[in-house]
């Protein structure tokens with residue numbers, strides 16, 4: 001599914017938080033979303049998900065404006081994992097992930113064995129097999145993060161929007177979630193603070209003060225000049241002898 005937006009903007013209290021963003025994310029593409037704290041990444045993702053109504057511009061799914069789609073139609077197509085997502089205390093892990101199936105259920109189409117299999121698969125994908133009956137409030141931060149990702153996977157969306165999906169995870173789970181997402185047959189936008197992880201994406205989009213500063217391949221975008229201008233750091237590029245990939249080391253700017 002192609003996700004696009006035109007002249008997207010949101011302002012509050014007279015302050016323009018996201019301004020005039022036009023962008024197309026191609027079918028199956030993984031787009032990394034980077035930018036300093038407060039640059040508008042979460043706000044932009046929420047508008048792409050249809051959760052925050054833009055003040056200006058529109059979001060399109062395969063060319064159809066989101067405003068023409070019912071909430072249920074959007075939920076069958078788009079899943080969002082928010083940065084500080086919470087859920088009711090008494091819910092079990094299994095129940096939380098089953099919520100991902102809600103957009104697909106109706107009076108005519110009740111819960112079936114196929115839904116059980118999808119939920120079980122989602123739990124396996126995030127390495128939470130055996131957590132079915134654990135209560136949400138007993139989970140660690142990283143386990144909660146993985147439950148939210150499993151809920152989004154169980155939704156079987158065509159567009160997956162992830163807001164810093166790795167921020168609570170240990171390094172093994174960071175890598176496994178990123179590799180899982182990059183292999184999924186979905187169009188994805190992933191907000192990331194780890195710029196080395198952002199290099200796994202097909203393209204990277206840089207936000208600065210709510211504006212689209214640049215978009216392109218990791219090699220085009222992650223240059224010393226741009227990182228200096230946007231993040232105010234000095235970047236040095238090394239080569240990993242294991243696979244010849246580029247690694248960025250950061251230093252405070254003088």
Ligand SMILES: Nc1ncnc2c1ncn2[C@@H]1O[C@H](COP(=O)(O)OP(=O)(O)OP(=O)(O)O)[C@@H](O)[C@H]1O
Nearest residue numbers: 012013017035036037038039040041042043044083
């Ligand atoms: N409801 C709101 N009312 C007032 N200001 C808001 C609101 N939502 C967001 N902002 C402001 O808009 C700016 C962008 O916020 P946003 O959360 O989108 O940034 P971000 O790039 O995701 O930041 P971070 O990297 O810190 O997560 C911030 O300065 C934030 O304080």
